[in-house]
Amino acid sequence: xxxxxxxxxxxxxxxxxxxxxxxxxxxxxxxxxxxxxxxxxxxxxxxxxxxxxxxxxxxxxxxxxxxxxxxxxxxxxxxxxxxxxxxxxxxxxxxxxxxxxxxxxxxxxxxxxxxxxxxxxxxxxxxxxxxxxxxxxxxxxxxxxxxxxxxxxxxxxxxxxxxxxxxxxxxxxxxxxxxxxxxxxxxxxxxxxxxxxxxxxxxxxxxxxxxxxxxxxxxxxxxxxxxxxxxxxxxxxxxxxxxxxxxxxxxxxxxxxxxxxxxxxxxxxxxxxxxxxxxxxxxxxxxxxxxxxxxxxxxxxxxxxxxxxxxxxxxxxxxxxxxxxxxxxxxxxxxxxxxxxxxxxxxxxxxxxxxxxxxxxxxxxxxxxxxxxxxxxxxxxxxxxxxxxxxxxxxxxxxxxxxxxxxxxxxxxxxxxxxxxxxxxxxxxxxxxxxxxxxxxxxxxxxxxxxxxxxxxxxxxxxxxxxxxxxxxxxxxxxxxxxxxxxxxxxxxxxxxxxxxxxxxxxxxxxxxxxxxxxxxxxxxxxxxxxxxxxxxxxxxxxxxxxxxxxxxxxxxxxxxxxxxxxxxxxxxxxxxxxxxxxxxxxxxxxxxxxxxxxxxxxxxxxxxxxxxxxxxxxxxxxxxxxxxxxxxxxxxxxxxxxxxxxxxxxxxxxxxxxxxxxxxxxxxxxxxxxxxxxxxxxxxxxxxxxxxxxxxxxxxxxxxxxxxxxxxxxxxxxxxxxxxxxxxxxxxxxxxxxxxxxxxxxxxxxxxxxxxxxxxxxxxxxxxxxxxxxxxxxxxxxxxxxxxxxxxxxxxxxxxxxxxxxxxxxxxxxxxxxxxxxxxxxxxxxxxxxxxxxxxxxxxxxxxxxxxxxxxxxxxxxxxxxxxxxxxxxxxxxxxxxxxxxxxxxxxxxxx
Numbered sequence: 001x002x003x004x005x006x007x008x009x010x011x012x013x014x015x016x017x018x019x020x021x022x023x024x025x026x027x028x029x030x031x032x033x034x035x036x037x038x039x040x041x042x043x044x045x046x047x048x049x050x051x052x053x054x055x056x057x058x059x060x061x062x063x064x065x066x067x068x069x070x071x072x073x074x075x076x077x078x079x080x081x082x083x084x085x086x087x088x089x090x091x092x093x094x095x096x097x098x099x100x101x102x103x104x105x106x107x108x109x110x111x112x113x114x115x116x117x118x119x120x121x122x123x124x125x126x127x128x129x130x131x132x133x134x135x136x137x138x139x140x141x142x143x144x145x146x147x148x149x150x151x152x153x154x155x156x157x158x159x160x161x162x163x164x165x166x167x168x169x170x171x172x173x174x175x176x177x178x179x180x181x182x183x184x185x186x187x188x189x190x191x192x193x194x195x196x197x198x199x200x201x202x203x204x205x206x207x208x209x210x211x212x213x214x215x216x217x218x219x220x221x222x223x224x225x226x227x228x229x230x231x232x233x234x235x236x237x238x239x240x241x242x243x244x245x246x247x248x249x250x251x252x253x254x255x256x257x258x259x260x261x262x263x264x265x266x267x268x269x270x271x272x273x274x275x276x277x278x279x280x281x282x283x284x285x286x287x288x289x290x291x292x293x294x295x296x297x298x299x300x301x302x303x304x305x306x307x308x309x310x311x312x313x314x315x316x317x318x319x320x321x322x323x324x325x326x327x328x329x330x331x332x333x334x335x336x337x338x339x340x341x342x343x344x345x346x347x348x349x350x351x352x353x354x355x356x357x358x359x360x361x362x363x364x365x366x367x368x369x370x371x372x373x374x375x376x377x378x379x380x381x382x383x384x385x386x387x388x389x390x391x392x393x394x395x396x397x398x399x400x401x402x403x404x405x406x407x408x409x410x411x412x413x414x415x416x417x418x419x420x421x422x423x424x425x426x427x428x429x430x431x432x433x434x435x436x437x438x439x440x441x442x443x444x445x446x447x448x449x450x451x452x453x454x455x456x457x458x459x460x461x462x463x464x465x466x467x468x469x470x471x472x473x474x475x476x477x478x479x480x481x482x483x484x485x486x487x488x489x490x491x492x493x494x495x496x497x498x499x500x501x502x503x504x505x506x507x508x509x510x511x512x513x514x515x516x517x518x519x520x521x522x523x524x525x526x527x528x529x530x531x532x533x534x535x536x537x538x539x540x541x542x543x544x545x546x547x548x549x550x551x552x553x554x555x556x557x558x559x560x561x562x563x564x565x566x567x568x569x570x571x572x573x574x575x576x577x578x579x580x581x582x583x584x585x586x587x588x589x590x591x592x593x594x595x596x597x598x599x600x601x602x603x604x605x606x607x608x609x610x611x612x613x614x615x616x617x618x619x620x621x622x623x624x625x626x627x628x629x630x631x632x633x634x635x636x637x638x639x640x641x642x643x644x645x646x647x648x649x650x651x652x653x654x655x656x657x658x659x660x661x662x663x664x665x666x667x668x669x670x671x672x673x674x675x676x677x678x679x680x681x682x683x684x685x686x687x688x689x690x691x692x693x694x695x696x697x698x699x700x701x702x703x704x705x706x707x708x709x710x711x712x713x714x715x716x717x718x719x720x721x722x723x724x725x726x727x728x729x730x731x732x733x734x735x736x737x738x739x740x741x742x743x744x745x746x747x748x749x750x751x752x753x754x755x756x757x758x759x760x761x762x763x764x765x766x767x768x769x770x771x772x773x774x775x776x777x778x779x780x781x782x783x784x785x786x787x788x789x790x791x792x793x794x795x796x797x798x799x800x801x802x803x804x805x806x807x808x809x810x811x812x813x814x815x816x817x818x819x820x821x822x823x824x825x826x827x828x829x830x831x832x833x834x835x836x837x838x839x840x841x842x843x844x845x846x847x848x849x850x851x852x853x854x855x856x857x858x859x860x861x862x863x864x865x866x867x868x869x870x871x872x873x874x875x876x877x878x879x880x881x882x883x884x885x886x887x888x889x890x891x892x893x894x895x896x897x
Contacts, residue, residue, distance in 0.1 A: 023178065023179060023180065023183075023290070023291070023292055023293060024176075024178040025102075025175055025176075025177045025178075026175065026176060027173050027174065027175055027176075028085065028087060028101075028145075028174055028175065028176050029059055029060040029061070029173060029174060030059050030060075031057065031059070031085065032057075032058055032059065032060055032062070032083050032084065032085045032170075033055035033056060033057055033058070033083070033084050033085070034055065034056045034057075034058045034062065034064070034081060034082065034083055034084075035053050035054070035055050035056070035082045035084075036064050036077065036079075036081050037079070037080065037081070037082075038079075038080040038082075038148075039053060039082050041111075041113055041116075041118065041146070041148065042116070044082075044084065044113060044116060044144070044146045045115070045116045045144055055084070058083075060083075060170050060171075060172075060173065060174055060335075061169075061170070061171045061172055061173065061335035061336060061337065062083075062169050062170055062171060062335050063107075063167040063168060063169035063171045063332075063333040063334055063335040064077060064081050064168050064169050065077060065151075065165065065167045065168055065169070065333055066167070066331060066332055066333035066335065067331075069165045069167065069333065069578055069580045069588065070331070070578060070580075070588045070589075071588075072587070072772060072774045072775070074580075074581075074772075075580070076165065076580050077168070078152050078153060078166065078168065079150065079151070079152050079168075080148060080149070080150045080152070081148075081149050081150075081151075081168060081169060082146060082147070082148055082149075083146065083147040083149065083170055084144065084145065084146045084147075085144075085145045086142045086143070086144055086145075087142065087143050087145055087176070088141065088142050088143070089137050089138070089139050089140070089141070089143055090139070090140065091139050091140045096180065096181050096218075097134075097178055097179065097180060097181065098132060098134045098178070098179045098180070098181060098183065098217060099132075099133055099134045099137060099176065099177070099178055099179075100130050100131065100132055100133065100134075100176070100177040100178075100179065100186065101130060101131050101133055101145065101174065101175070101176060101177075102128070102129075102130040102174070102175040102176075102177050102186075102190065103122070103128065103129050103130065103170065103172070103174055103175075104128050104172035104173045104174070104175075104364060104365060105125065105126055105127070105128065105170075105171060105172035105364070106122070106125065106147070106149050106169070106170045106171070106172075107125030107126070107149070107151050107166060107167060107168050107169060107171060107334075108124060108125035108149075108150065108151050108154070108157055108166070108168075109121065109122070109123050109149070109150045109151075109152075109154070109157070110122045110129070110147055110148070110149050110150075110170075111147070111148040112131050112133075112145070112146075112147055113144075113145075113146040113147070113148070114133050114136035114137065114143060114144070114145055114146075115136055115137070115138060115143055115144055116144070116146075117136055119131045119133055119136055123157055123400075124157060124397065124400070124401050124404070125151070125166070125361070125383075126361035126362045126363070126382075126383055126401075127189075127190075127362055127401060127404040127405060127408060128190045128365070128404070128408055129190050129404075130177070130186050130190045147170060149168060149169060149170060150168075151166055151167070151168030151169075155389045155391070155394070156389060156391060156393040156394045156397055157394075157397055158382070158383050158384045158385065158388070158394070158397070158398060158401070159360065159361075159383040159384065159385040159386070160385075160386065160387045160388070160389065161385070161386050161387055161427075162360060162383075162385040162386055162422075163579050163581075163582075163590060164326055164328075164360070164577060164578065164579050164590070165328075165333070165577075165578040165579060165580045165588075167333040167334045167335070167578075169333075169335065171333070171334045171335040171336075172364055173338075179292060180291035180292055181216070181217040181218045182214065182215070182216050182217070182218060182222065182224060182247075182282060182291050183214075183215055183282065183292040184212060184213060184214060184215070184280075184282070184292050184294055185213040185214065185215035185253060187213075187215065188213055188407060189403055189404045189407045189408060190404070190408065191407045191408055191410070192294045192296065192411075193212065193213040193214070193215075193294065194210065194211070194212050194213075194278070194280045194294040194296055194411075195210070195211040195212075195407075195410050195411065196208070196209075196210055196278055196296050196297075196298055196410070196411045197209045197211075197410075197463065198298070198300055198301075199463070201265065201267075201300050201301060201302045202302070203264075203265075203267065203314070203315075204263065204264060205261060205262070205263055205264075205265070206261070206262040206265040206300045207259065207260070207261055208230065208239070208259070208260040208261075208262060208278075208298065208300075209257060209258070209259050209260075210257070210258045210259075210260070210278055210280060211255060211256070211257050211258075212226060212228075212255070212256045212257075212258075212280055212294075213253065213254075213255055214226070214245060214253065214254045214255075214256065214282060215252065215253050216247045216251060216252050216253065216254075217252070218247075219249060220249055221246070221247065221248055221249060222246070222247045223244060223245070223246045223247070223285035223286075224244075224245050224247075224282050224283060224284060224285055224291065225242055225243070225244055225245070225282070225283040225284075225285050226242070226243045226244075226245050226256050226258070226280070226281070226282060226283075227240070227241070227242050227279075227280070227281045227282075227283055228240065228241045228242075228258050228260070228278065228279070228280050228281075229278070229279045229280075230260060230262065230276050230277070230278050230279075230298065231276065231277050231279065232266070232276055233266075233274060233275060233276070238262055238276070239260040239261070239262060241258045241260070243256060243258065244285060262276075262300070265300045266300065267300055267301055267314050268299030268300055268301040268375070268413050269301065269313055269314055269375060270313075270318070270354040270375035270376065270377065271375065272375070273299070273372065273373060273374060273375030273414075274300075275297045275372060275373065275413070276297075276298040276299075276300070277295055277296070277297060277298065278294075278295070278296045278297075278298050279293065279294075279295050280293065280294045280295075280296070281293045281294075296411045297369075297372050297411060297412065297413065298411075298413070299372060299412075299413025299414070300413070301313060301314055301413060302314060302315075303416055305465060305487070305488060305520035305567055306520070306567075307516075307517060307518055307519055307520050307521070307565060308517075308565055309564055309565075310520075310564050310565065310566070310567045310568075311520075311567040311568060313377075318354065319561070319567075319568065320354060320355035320377060320522070320567060320568025320569070321353060321354060321355055321560070321568065321569055321608075321611075321612060322348060322353035322354060322355030322356050322357070322376065322377075322568075322569075322570055322571070323348060323353060323355075323356065323357070323570055323571040323572075323573060323574040323594065324356075324357045324358075324359040324524075324525060324570045324571065324572050324573045324574065325344060325348075325356060325357070325358060325359065325363070325367070325573065325574045325575065326359065326573060326574075326575065326577035327341070327363050327364065328575070328576075328577040328578045328597065329575075329597060329598065329599075330596075330597035330598040333578065336364070338364070338366045341363070341364045341366040341367050341370070342366055342370050343599065344367075344574060344575065344599070345367060345370035345371060345374055345376060346370070346374070347574065347595060347599065347601075347605075348376060348574060349374045349375070349376060350609070350613075351594075351605055351608050351609045351612060351613065352608065352609055352611070352612025352613035353376065353608070353612060354375070354376060354377055354612075355376065355377050355378070355568050355569075356371060356376050356377070356378045356379075356570075356574075357378070357381075357419075357524055357570040358378055358379065358381070359381065359422070359524075359525075359570075360381060360383050360385050360422050361381070361382065361383040362380055362381075362382070362404075362405050362408070362409065363380075368380070368409055368412040368415060369412075371412065371414035371415075372412055372413055372414045375414070376414055377414055377416050378412070378414045378415050378416065378417075379415070379416065379417030379418070379419050379467060380405060380409060380415060380417075380418065380419065381405075381418070381419035381420050381422065381467075381469075382398065382401040382402050382405050382419075382420045382453075383401070384398060384420055384421045384422065384424065385422045385423065385424075386422070386423055386424060386426055386427060387424065387427070387429065388424060388445070388446055388449055390442065390445045394449075395449055395452065398420075398449065398452075398453055399452065399453065399456050402418075402420065402453050402456055402457055402460075403456065403460060405418065406418060406457055406460045406461050407460065410461065415464065416464055416465065417464060417465050417466070417467050417488065418457050418461065418464055418465070418466050418467070419466070419467040419468065419469060419486075419490065420450070420453050420457075420466075420468065421446075421449075421450055421453070421482075422469045422492075423469065423470060423471040423492060424446055424482075425443070425446065425470070425471075425473065425476045425477055425480060425482070426471045426473075428442070429442060432476075443479075443480035443481075444480070444481075446480060446482065447480050447481045447482050447485065450468060450482055450486075451485055454466055454485050454486060465487045465488050465520075466486045466487045466488065467486050467487065467488040467489070467490045467522065467524075468482060468483075468485060468486040468489065468490060469490030469491070469492055469524040469525065470482070470483070470489065470490065470491055470492065471491075471492050472491065472492070472493050472494070472495070472508060474508075474511070474512065474515065478515065483516060483519075486519075487519070487520070488519065488520045488521075488522055488567075489512070489519050489520070489521055489522070490522045490523075490524030490525075491508075491512060491521065491522070491523055491524060491525075492523075492524055492525035492526070492572070493505055493508055493509075493523055493525070493526050494525070494526060494527070494528075495508060496528070496541065496552055496555070497528045497529075497541060497542075497552065499763055502551075502552070502555040502556075505526070505555070505556060505559055506559045509521075509523075509559060509560075509563055509566060510563075513563070513565045520567045521565060521566055521567065522566070522567055522568045522569065522570070523560060523566060523568070523569040523570065524569075524570050525570060525572040526556050526569065526570075526571065526572060527552075527553075527571055527572035527573065527592035527594075528548060528549045528552040528553075528592060529542075529544050529549075529584060529585070529590065529591035529592050530544060530545070530546055530548075530549035530591055530592070530602055530603075530604070531544045531545070531546075531585040531586055531591055531780065532546060532596055532602050532624055533625075533729055533730045533731070533732070533780075534546065534585060534727050534728070534729055534780055535547060535622065535625060535727065535728040535729075535730070536548070536726050536727045536728065536740075537641070537642065537726075538726045539551065540767055542766050542767060542768075542770075543727060543767045543768065544584065544585035544591060544768075544780075545727060546602070546603050546622055546625070549602070549603070549604055550603050550604065550607065550621070550644075553571075553604045553607060553608070554607070554667065554669075556569075557607075557608070557611060558667070571594055571604075571608070572592050573590070573592050573593045573594075574593060574594065574595060575593040575594075575595045575596070575597065575599060576589055576590060576591050576592070576593035576595070576596050576597045577589070577590050577593065577597070578590075578597075582772075583769075583770045583771045583772040583779075584770045584779075585768075585770075585779060585780050585783070586779065587772035587773075587779060588772070594608065600624060602624075603621050603622060603623075603644075603646075606619045606621070606623070606646045607646055607668065607669075609646070610646045610647060610648045610668040610669075611648075611668055613648070616648065616649065616687075616689035616690060616692070616694050617647060617648050617694075618645060618646070618647045618652065618685055618686070618687045618689075618694045618695065618696050619645070619646045619696050620643070620644070620645055620646075620683065620685060620696055620698045621643070621644030621645065621646055621669070622643075622644065623696075623698055625700075625730060626698070626699065626700055626701060626730075627700075627701050627703065627730050627732065627735060627736070627737045628641065628676060628700050628701070628702045628728075628730075628737060629702065629703040629704070629705060629720075629728065629737035629738075629739045630676065630702075630704065630705065630728075630739060631704075631705045631706075631707050631739070631742065632704050632705065632706060632707045632711075632712065633707065634707055635711070636675075637677060637678070637704070637712075637713055638675035638676060638677050638704070639675070639676050639702070639704055640673050640674065640675045640676070641673070641674060641676055642671060642672065642673055642674075643671075643672045643674045643683065644669055644670070644671055644672075645663075645669070645670040645672070645685045645687075645696070646668060646669060647665050647668065647669075647685075647687045647689075648665075648668055648689070649665055649687035649688065649689040649694070650664070650665055650687075651663065651664050651665055651670070651687065651688075652665060652670035652685055652686065652687045653685070653686045653687070654670075654672050654674075654683065654684070654685050654686075655682075655683070655684040655685075655686075656674050656675075656681060656682070656683055657677070657681060657682055658682075661674070665687075670685075670687075676700065676702040676704070677702065677704065678702060678703070678704035678714050679701070679702065680699055680700070680701060680702075681699070681700040681701075681702050682697075682699055683697065683698045683699070683700060684696075684697050685697075703718070703737050705719055705739060706748065706749070707748055708747040708748050708795075709747065709748070709749075709794075709795055709796055709797060709875075710747060715896075716796060716797065716896055717895065717896055718893070718894070718895045718896070719739075719749065719794070719892075719893065719894045719895075720736050720737065720738045720739065720891070720892075720893050721739060721740075721741055721749075721891060721892050721893075722738045722739070722740055722741060722780075722781065722784055722891050723741050723751065723784060723785055723786040723789070723792075723889050723890055723891055723892065724741065724754075724755075724756035724757050724784040724785045724786040724787070724890075725740050725741060725756070725767075725768065725784035726740045726767070727740060727767075727768070727780065727784070728740060729778070729780045729781060731778055731781075733777075738780075738781060738891065741786065744791070744792075744793045746795065747795050748795060749792075749793065749794040749795065749796075749894075750792070750793065751786055751789055751791070751792050751889075752789070752790045752791040752792070752793060753788060753789055753790030753791065754786040754787055754788035754789035754790065754886075754887075755786065755787055755788060756784065756785075756786060756787070757769065757784060757785045757786070757787050757810055757888070759810070759830075760830065767784075768780070768783040768784045769783040769784070769810040770783070771783065771808075771810060771812060771859045772859065773808050773859060773860070773861050774859055774860045774861065775860055775861045776808075776861035781806060781861075781890065781891050782806060782807075782808035782810075782861050782890050782891070783808075783810070784890065785807075785808070785810060785888045785889060785890040786888065786889055787886050787887075787888050788886040788887065788888075789880050789887055789888065789889050790880055790887075791877060791878060791879050791880065792877075792878040792889065792892055793875065793876070793877045793878070794875050794876045794877075794894055795875040796870050796875045796876055796894070796896075797870070798870050798871050798872070798873065799869075799870055799896055800867065800868075800869055800870075800896070800897050801867070801868055801869075801870060801876060801894055801895065801896055801897060802865055802866070802867055802893075802894070802895045802897050803841060803865070803866045803867075803868055803876060803878070803892070803893070803894050804863055804864065804865040804866075804892070804893040804894075804895075805839070805863065805864055805866075805878070805889060805891075805892055806861070806862070806863045806889075806890045806891035806892065806893070807852050807856075807861075807862045807863075807888065807889065807890050808858075808859065808860060808861050808862065808890055809853045809856070809857070809858040809859065809860070809888075810858070810859070810888075811830060811832050811833075811853075811858065812832070812858035812859050813832045813858070814858060814859065833884075833885050834851060834853060834854065834884055834885055835851070835852065835853070835884065835885030835886055835887060835888065836849055836850065836851045836883040836884040836885060837849075837850055837880050837881055837882050837883050837884075837885075837887040838850065838880075838881040838883065839878065839879070839880060839881075840877075840878070840879040840881065841866055841868050841876065841877070841878050841879075842868060842869075842870070842874065842876060842877055843877075843879075844868075846866055847864075849883065852888070876894065878892070
């Protein structure tokens with residue numbers, strides 16, 4: 001293999017031995033300065049401005065929202081930011097060279113100034129753009145590049161609203177390009193100017209076409225040679241053409257189309273992502289000097305979607321299973337390096353996925369490059385999400401974005417679907433009941449826009465399919481005529497999460513096939529929010545636990561696989577991502593990823609790996625849950641809890657502290673009940689696959705809570721209890737496990753009186769609040785509470801204890817932004833009333849007239865620690881004396897000191 005790589009490198013080096021030094025492309029990411037706010041562009045070079053404006057030194061990629069979009073303060077800066085850089089430009093042989101600046105992405109309106117002069121503007125935050133800055137430069141000296149970027153809400157630029165954060169800034173690479181005066185044109189929406197297509201592919205022959213756009217910025221007659229070579233992965237030339245191209249004095253551009261035939265081609269597929277390279281060069285006809293060049297990937301494959309039988313690649317059936325992806329990372333927002341994008345695609349491939357929906361916007365070029373190399377089939381879409389503006393300007397911007405998307409990504413063999421308009425009839429600007437006539441006009445305009453985009457995309461590229469992803473209100477899209485527009489219908493379905501029950505998903509799939517028998521169907525989104533530190537053995541919808549997420553995906557995958565007419569499915573999402581308007585268990589974050597913001601693999605990632613990967617897999621479920629806790633069973637010194645092991649073997653042997661348990665693997669899961677003891681619990685899982693033994697190990701630090709203190713054999717140390725909750729929460733930073741409440745029994749501990757707080761919604765009650773709790777990194781501790789609690793009692797041995805009480809007032813009249821995608825839990829407004837009560841510990845009043853809202857305000861974490869003595873065998877009794885309203889308590893900690 002190494003020898004083959006050397007051959008390829010040598011071949012390419014030989015091809016470019018005559019390459020002009022004027023052809024250069026390099027990043028200029030370092031040593032920019034940034035200012036958040038607006039500046040008079042005419043003063044950008046003024047030295048006095050330097051004193052007034054506090055510039056911050058930064059490197060690109062950069063976003064100004066990576067912190068303020070994730071903090072406890074609602075909202076984030078949407079406005080103008082300025083970037084500036086000094087760059088030395090050497091003397092050039094003008095007019096024989098041209099200089100360009102090339103942006104891979106800036107959100108969302110970017111204006112470029114060079115040496116104080118405005119060069120141009122680009123609208124749209126997710127596509128590439130460039131400017132010719134040759135005539136603005138001062139050669140042989142420093143030049144000032146300044147970029148004004150604005151991510152303000154703009155009714156004419158999609159996206160208008162969505163369940164993700166619109167990070168502002170120059171968040172992808174910036175390049176400086178130098179080209180000969182005769183070069184491949186970048187004017188066609190900042191592409192390379194070379195387009196590859198394969199209009200006919202079979203196992204025996206492939207016909208390839210290379211279209212080159214050549215630009216001539218010289219005066220006078222000029223002749224060049226256009227040279228095309230197709231080389232295989234080992235560097236061997238399999239086809240070549242040379243064509244002389246003549247420019248007269250008045251000709252500034254030409255389009256040249258060349259055709260090739262490859263016999264017995266190597267076919268591209270997920271199992272064999274074989275890539276040829278197409279090397280296209282412009283040579284000076286007299287000297288042979290290479291004036292410009294392009295290298296583009298060529299993957300030879302053919303495919304089709306069958307509404308009944310599914311997807312076929314190279315004539316073979318292939319179920320498309322994978323994920324969606326957002327471009328966020330922990331504390332970085334969307335300003336990621338190439339390596340971080342590469343890592344994500346490797347995560348998908350490692351899991352065994354073969355399909356990526358690049359949602360909801362074109363992403364970094366590295367993403368599709370990696371899909372090509374690793375064999376991941378992909379769709380990409382423009383960011384029309386949730387709503388449209390009924391204006392000509394909005395329509396024109398959408399059509400431009402579609403053309404940018406198609407042309408910039410044309411050459412990727414992994415790409416099979418162009419998409420647009422995600423869930424555009426979800427949150428309607430006009431009521432279907434009270435504003436029926438106006439709604440019908442809006443729906444008609446949405447469909448007209450879809451039809452224009454559809455026609456434009458098909459005109460640009462007839463070889464790929466088109467798709468619109470819709471949410472589950474089927475009749476709304478059908479009645480509007482939207483379902484008749486694209487070739488493929490995508491459906492974002494969340495039965496059992498945003499509403500309904502799991503079996504509703506199965507019924508929905510069958511209904512869709514019956515309604516649309518002539519269109520391929522893809523489940524473009526499905527998922528449940530999972531906080532990787534939350535657990536429950538009585539899990540339910542909207543509790544954000546690992547266990548509920550596991551049940552959800554186990555059901556959905558089975559339903560998808562059983563139906564051949566579902567050609568593919570994309571989990572929502574590969575990774576957790578930022579959504580500033582969310583509260584939930586981890587505020588500002590959508591938690592439906594199968595990995596976290598820093599790419600920690602959740603249970604669901606491992607579950608899908610056992611489903612999809614061809615290599616042997618054995619992995620403990622809940623493998624990150626290393627600090628567990630629970631109450632000792634009556635008369636014992638252990639607590640029995642379930643343990644799962646994911647495997648694609650037939651059976652699993654589990655050893656727990658030396659004792660052996662065995663279980664069959666059913667639906668890729670082996671399930672055990674393990675009696676955890678206080679302290680370290682060593683777990684070893686083994687499975688024999690392909691005549692080899694595969695092993696996974698996990699050590700669990702189990703914090704056994706007493707059932708009766710008199711029977712507890714170890715010295716009591718600490719107890720952490722969530723009131724009004726059936727969840728467990730692992731706080732790794734503080735090495736704490738919070739366990740669910742229980743009712744008091746003599747000799748033990750627990751609450752007396754009250755009921756769990758369950759906020760009401762239009763669709764029923766929720767198991768916890770979803771408010772963003774201020775001043776806490778551990779929101780789940782404060783999002784549940786017991787309302788009307790009378791007492792919390794612990795029959796602890798005599799001694800000195802620290803008792804910490806935790807509160808957050810969850811009844812709030814604060815105005816919150818309505819989350820666009822918050823289906824299924826639209827909170828019903830409740831009357832807000834004061835609650836005033838006394839708190840006594842062992843009959844001593846520690847808080848008189850305690851009024852949580854008046855003293856601390858709503859939605860704010862409050863904790864107070866009290867040091868007390870337990871004497872005369874009376875333990876600890878915390879009493880709540882009602883004065884007005886109902887007392888509440890969110891959590892309690894008791895620690896011996």
